[in-house]
Amino acid sequence: MSEEIATPGAGGAPAGAAASTAPVAPPSSALDDSLLDAPLFGLAQPEKERRLAAALVALTAHHRAACPEYRRLTDVLYAPRAWDPAAALTELPYLPVGLFKSHRLASVPASEISTTLTSSGTTGQVPSQIFLDKVTSHRQSRALAAIMGHILGPRRLPMLIIDTSDLLKNRTAFSARGAGVLGMMTFGAQARFALDPAMALDVAAVGEFLAKHGRQPFLIFGFTFMVWTAFLEQARGLGLDLSQGILVHSGGWKKLADRAVDNPTFKAELRRATGLRRVYNFYGMVEQVGSVFLEGEDGLLYPPAFADVIVRDPDTMLEAAPGQVGILQTVSVLPTSYPGHSLLTEDLGVVERVGQAGLPGCGRLGKAFRVVGRVPRAELRGCSDTHAAQREHAR
């Protein structure tokens, strides 16, 4: 499931490690890395789709050869034309993200797995398990560096983290939140944590940070919900000056939607209370780390050159027209160690427009989309009254 968990550099340790190690040879299959070098938001959609489709067909062949479960799934559920070299992007097989919760799917031998990412969105749910080798980790951090570089510039900026350092205390078992913070720390310098272990604003730490770095650009990173509840709501009235800050945040809007806070409100309030103007939300998931869909100045999300979204009509599962809400499928050329290059999420989204040269929209080409929310939970029917029974048990 698309946890919308911010794990930009996932398992920060491997991401960081891979970045500083010599690149590892890619798997034998023909990997087209040219999309990793292409201008991030500069490919026109038809060209992008053609190149993505070719790269993903090759990846599909790779995973079919390397992952017996993936081969069985594609053999039974898809016709061979889905991985024909001439296949269109929308014809490629996809796996529901929920499958990574129930099954171990890897395209490399166990001995080559360097990191296992786990995530569980809601309490009590089974976590996804994502198996990374050095090649995939390296590709992920390379991709992420390109995307973050786009907004942060080439230099590592001083970094304020809207979280507590306690998050990183247990270095062997990171939560998805910890992994996200650690991954992001590779793009900042002299990091300070803005919250104390009780999630209260550490006014002294923030004050010191701003006194030292507040007059040049600096990076702020945090989870959307934490930024609002733990930071903004406590920082109001303190007169903090974050006008030089660049906030990167993720984690989903569900909890804030419950408080009737949407993206425009979020940004307006931050600006009013702290002078913060540069705010970038991103959409990503632990099942496709590195494939980050970053917010543009217009508030819409933009897929990078090496990834894309396809909105599918829930009735027909065919691609929905721009403007029509449907289920989000995300594709990415990054995953080689597990068959996660084409995933059907449990999120609803809408493509607002397809950017073309000369048209408005941040000067970015390709799809511009919004995440509308989670697919609403189904109401259970039937004579097995598990809901009532669970409540009975709970007493």
Add this chain to the structure above:
Amino acid sequence: MSTSAPDQATTTADAAASASAPPPGSSEAAPMVSLWVPERAEVPLASVLASLSAAPPSHPFADDALELLDRFSRRLLADPISRAHPELMTLGFFTRKAEVQRAKAERLAAARPELVEVPLGLVFHVPPANVDTIFMYSWVQSLLAGNANLVRLSARRSPVVDHLCELLCELLAAPELAALRARVAMLHYGHDDAITAAISARCALRVIWGGDAAVSAIRRAPLPPGARDLPFADRYSLLALGAAAVAEASAAELATLVERLFNDLYWFDQAGCSSPRLCLWVGPRVAAEAARARLWPALAAFAEQRGYHPDVAMRLAKDVFCYRAVLDGTVVARAVYGPALTVLEVASLDGLGREHPGAGLLFEAVVDGLGALATWVTRKDQTLTHFGLPRDQLVALVQRLAGRGLDRVVPVGQALQMSRWWDGYDLASEMIRRVHVPA
């Protein structure tokens, strides 16, 4: 009375298991319940139990019960609301005068002179939250037996349940039904173990619907030593179609089959225990191929036309289920006939589990004969619906299973039709006491 019931429950609970402490607060103050039938009121549980036990005794097929059901049925069948809710129409037919008289005649015919049938006393019904009309079937059987009845309704109200309760309140207000009125209490209370225990301690029979988990949860409340549970556990159901019969059916026959299948599958999002989840094509593969090429598209089109449209979450769950089924089982092909119907073909029944997402998914297998079921069926399997298969084959299967599974073998279209015969019980018979008075 208001104190003796909780006391008894506490004592027996202590003796049985000390792990479940009584919930704080609920047993000290007099617990309140929301009465819905025979009138809407917030009342102390103690007064409900007191008036039920003070009600004048009755006997099986008493005139006032027959009169109430007759009025109820006529109102329901004439009501425009019923047209929008097929389950209300079915309930209306089940309670109509001719049907009740037929049931009575059947019982009289089977009566033995040395046995006098009398009511059990108080029957406690715990129906499921999600199937709106089961509480009525459970209650009607017990009403006809002459029992006093306490029905616990779920907090999850629905227009159907509200409508039925209002109708019953109105009909029970008739002065000539006052005695009967005293024997009915349909009520709601929160998940309060103390209340469940207090009622359980007073009843002669406890009817628990809602599957394994609900049965286990309710069963933690002890019954009086001489009382019984009538538990309805989680069940699985399947469908057997004669391949040749479907392949060769006329257009009209096929249309009838499709409509009946639709009712069996989709009334409760295929989540009812009796809705089929596996389809066996009995006959040669060639015939089965021809038959399914006719049947599935027609069924999907009919479902679409009837407006059956599982929501996005259900369909995603169905989709993930297919992927898991491929990895975990022997699925050899998937056919998607739009949002309402997905069919997963399995090479054989070996290794086929009973997990199911509901919302219009069938496993299918082609078999030479019903004998293929002999080793697969377990106690969990409840209903086999059938079409185009001779009765002697069905009887032979049941005999061969020898009680290892299957409690109902009914024609297509009757999967969800509640009857006196359910889960291997004769409900009518379970709800009476037979006193032996030899000549």
